[in-house]
Amino acid sequence: MTASVNDLITLTPKDSCNTKLAAGPWDFDTVPGYGPGSSQADRLPDPVSRPGQLPERYQLMPEPELHERILAAKATLGEELVILGHFYQRDEVIQHADFVGDSFQLANAALSKPEAKTIVFCGVHFMAETADILSAPEQAVILPNLAAGCSMADMADESSVETAWEEICETYGVDPENTLPDAEGKLPILPVTYMNSSAALKAFCGRHGGIVCTSSNASTVLEWAFERAHRVLFFPDQHLGRNTAKAMGVPLEQMPLWNPRKALGGNTAEQLREAKVLLWHGFCSVHRRFTVDQISQARAADPGVKIIVHPECPMPVVDAADAAGSTDAIQKFIAASAPGDRIGVGTEINMVNRLAAQFPDRTIFCLDPVICPCSTMYRIHPGYLAWVLEELVAxxxxxxxxxxxxxxxxxxxxxDRMLAAKPKA
Incomplete structure (x- = not known):
């Protein structure tokens, strides 16, 4: 039986990014920052405070009792409840989810249960916001732990994006509030936000003719955007934007990085005029951990190994891999492999660990030897799930x-534009 990620963190402290992750998240939920783990060095915006508030009795409850209470509450609530679980959730939570998937799949799953009075989203804050926007007005969306945020999403705030948009539009000589198509029928620039962003930034895109993308449908979305505009402002993840546009043939010199702390994002007006994709200076802390050296070491140890990574990884890592794709694509890649295959994976450890258990006739391992889950996603603990469900029963x-x-x-x-932009096969 494959050990849980929590057990691995506990058993190998010298190799773990931070052993405090194995403790209950309530120990650090009220402390400013993203908590121990891979996101702890990320710069906080002003301010981010989504404190946890788990009652002490749930903190002290043995895990078997928590699971019994969750099952009992689910049975009582029946069809009035649906639980969504992201691929990166810990196994102790995923076992209770009605739907498991990536952000695109779960956005659709939220629409598939109109009879459910409550959607409990075991993910992070921006995912629950999306579920609330897409769900019916009478449905309530619950995030079991309010401290489960996303450092990448926080790297692009509404004020910074609005300021950037004004600078960019001024460079192109257009009205930032009322950009109009030119003689070719195209806008000078169109905003695209990754799903990993706040509702406010999704609304910004909606107001300016833009769209949301996920890692599953990013190429479809960029094609949609280029049909309507000469350029795209892509935020908050620079790596997904760069890797996707590069695969579509956009030259790197036409993808300047926009640093919101610098005038014109750190670019010249000429660079902006020549740009095809303006990439926001954001990233995923988990996927930034993967390196070309890790891939080289895996190939040196086993020349027959296959490597697949998430497109949130830096471009050199994606280029060095055999394949890159969303969490759903990674799962399908492994499912399509053959018994005896050896596969190194560049994505979050909970998902890799679960795939290794699901396909024991293959050798599946995480490229990063340091056991380090997404520290914010990891804040969803069975204690929080038991608490919110029992409160619903009450x-x-x-x-x-x-x-x-x-x-x-x-x-x-x-x-809605995102949901219509189906991922490529």
Whole structure:
């Protein structure tokens, strides 16, 4: 039997990014920052505070009892409840999910249960916001732990993006509030935000003719955008934008990086005029950990190994791999492999560990030898799930995520465009 990620963190402290991750997340939920783990060095915006609030009795409860309570609450709530679980969730939580998938799949899953009164999203804050925007008005969306945020999503805030948009539009000589198509029928620039962003930024895209993408449909979305505009402002993840556009044939010199702390993003006006994709200076802390050296070491140890990585990894890592794709694509790649295959994977350890257990006749391992899950996703613990479900049974709704109507209406425009942009086979 494959050891759980929590056990691995506990058993190999010298190799773990931070052994405090194995403790209950309530120990650090109220401390400013992203907590111990791979995101701890990320720069916080001003300010991010989504404190956890798990009652002490759930903190002290043995895990077997937590699972019994979760199962009992699910049975009582029946069809009125649906639990969504992202691929990166810990196994102790995933076992209770009705749907497991990537952000694109879970966005669709949120639409598939109109009879459910409550959607419990075991993921992070921006995912729960998206579920609230797409769900029916009478449905409540719950994030079990409000401290489960996303450092990448926080790297692009509404104020910084609005300021950047004004600078960019001024460079192109257009009105930032009312950009119009030119003689070719195209806009000078169109915003594209990755799913890993706040509802406010999704609304920004909706207001300016833009769209949301996921790692599953990023190439479809960029094709959609280039049909309508000469350029794209892609945020917050530079690596997904760069890897996707490069695969579509966009030269690197036409993909300048936009640093929101510098005038014109650190570029010249000429660079911006020649640009095809403006890449926001953001990244995923987990996927930034993967390196070309890790791939080289895996190939040196086993020349027959196959390597697949997530497109949030830096470009040299994606170029050095045999394949790159979303979490769903990684899962399909491994499912299509043959018994006896050896596969090194560049994505979050919970998912890799689960795939290794699912395909024991293959050797599946994480390229990063350091056991380090997504520290913010890891804040969803069975204790939080048991608490919110038992409160629902008692008629109380805790940790509800509600997007303001004026934000939701514009964000839904961009999300509906995303849902229509089907991932390529």
């Amino acid at each position: 008629g109380e709704v805790h940790n509800q995520i509600s997007v303001e109507p004026e934000v939701a209406v514009h964000a839904k425009v961009a999300l």
